[in-house]
Amino acid sequence: MVGTRLIAIAHVGVFSATQVFAGCPQGTEAFNTCQIEGRNTEVAVCFDDRNVSYSYGSIGSPPELELSSPVERVDFEPWPGLGRSIYEEVTFYNGDYSYTVGGGFERPFSDEEAQQELRRFGWVEVMHLGEQIAYFECRPETVTYGFGGGLYDLKVAANQSWDQYSLSWVSDLVQPTSSSTLRDTNLETCLSPSEFSLGGLRLGDPLSMLGKLGSPEPVQGSGIPIDRLTLVDMTIDIFEDEIVAMSSELPTWATRSGLKVGLTRGEVIRLLGRVPLGYDPTADSFSIDACSDQQGVRSEWMIDIDFGQDKRVSRITLAMFSP
Structure with missing residues (x-):
């Protein structure tokens, strides 16, 4: 299926922007x-x-x-x-x-x-x-x-710029906010708890916040009584009537600052202000804890940002370490 895939490249100098080479359709x-x-x-x-x-x-x-x-x-x-x-x-x-x-x-x-x-x-x-x-x-x-x-x-x-460190392009429309910028606490990187929400749903919110999204079902074999609401574009886990985890693989749901599926690695780094401690700019994922010195963080929260082979966010997950 893939056995044959080839590429061309290399030539002298600069070509006219209107010149068309063999193999390319007219107008390209x-x-x-x-x-x-x-x-x-x-x-x-x-x-x-x-x-x-x-x-x-x-x-x-x-x-x-x-x-x-x-x-x-x-x-x-x-x-x-x-x-x-x-x-x-x-x-x-x-x-x-x-x-x-x-x-x-x-x-x-x-x-x-x-x-x-x-x-x-x-x-x-x-x-x-x-x-x-x-x-x-x-x-x-x-x-x-x-x-x-x-x-x-x-x-x-x-309106894009090349980031040599993350090997990805960054849109000028993506800019950091006070809530998205990383902080250092006790030699660890943390993120404001206000970022721990997707589409307005926040970790720790009561089950009643889900409204008419659907009815959660028990997660089989989880070992603890967790219910899960599975939507087309997100899954939401509930324990003792509160949201303990949310995960999305589509850009429909975003954090307060705009962290979401589809952003390039460089765009995520720009939103965070820098690369999280312990990671390099081309890492396959970032895991960041919530800053726990703010009111409303009742247990340790974390955000996982996973990147696909295309250097873009493939999944974003918000979760408590343990319900």
Whole structure:
């Protein structure tokens, strides 16, 4: 199914924004295109001012796989600005699979090297649940790659900035608040208890706050008498008639400051003000305790923020350590 996935990349200089390369539909610009080394297949990553597309298949035939992502959400990783090679990459996601298309060229560092043809390169890496299952290289002479402008400028025009530390893009619309900014207490990072709510429902709220959302059912095999209300976009656990946990995997429910599913890792870090103590900027999850020096925190609360392979929040969970 995935055995063939390839990528193109690398080219000299900067291309005109209106130039169209082979393999890209009319009206779109190529991030890169190429033919795969040792195979009769080709890949094309193309974009316009709204969408970025990936297509792969046999040369001259309809694509075997096509994927697309809006410019605002596409996982584009720009050149970090270091090293002899200039390179960039774009990753597309399809369920448990990801397809990273990258490429670049070797920069000349002397007049003699500048007179020689640039060494171009490109690749595609296919992952399944975080494990590499395929890797292909491009035929260098078929690579097209236009460094400068392009996707980077489109992301910036969409009011996003690249965060090299978290390796993700951050929307200028995401700004920290007094409730979302982390605090340090006894060498530990904590978050204001006012953040421990989703869509207006707060940990510790009575069962009556659920209103007409539905009727909780006993959780089988939990060992303690917990009832669970399962909604389309959230689960709510109740113990002794109060909310003890909430978990959501859709962006419908957000905390007071806007922490929710779908935010990039960099956007979460911006809301928190910094990376929580004990974690690095590319961690797969953050777990943060509530600051317990405020009224209304009757037991230790925690928030778990899990990130998916696309570097965005995949699940957010609020819970008491023990009911």
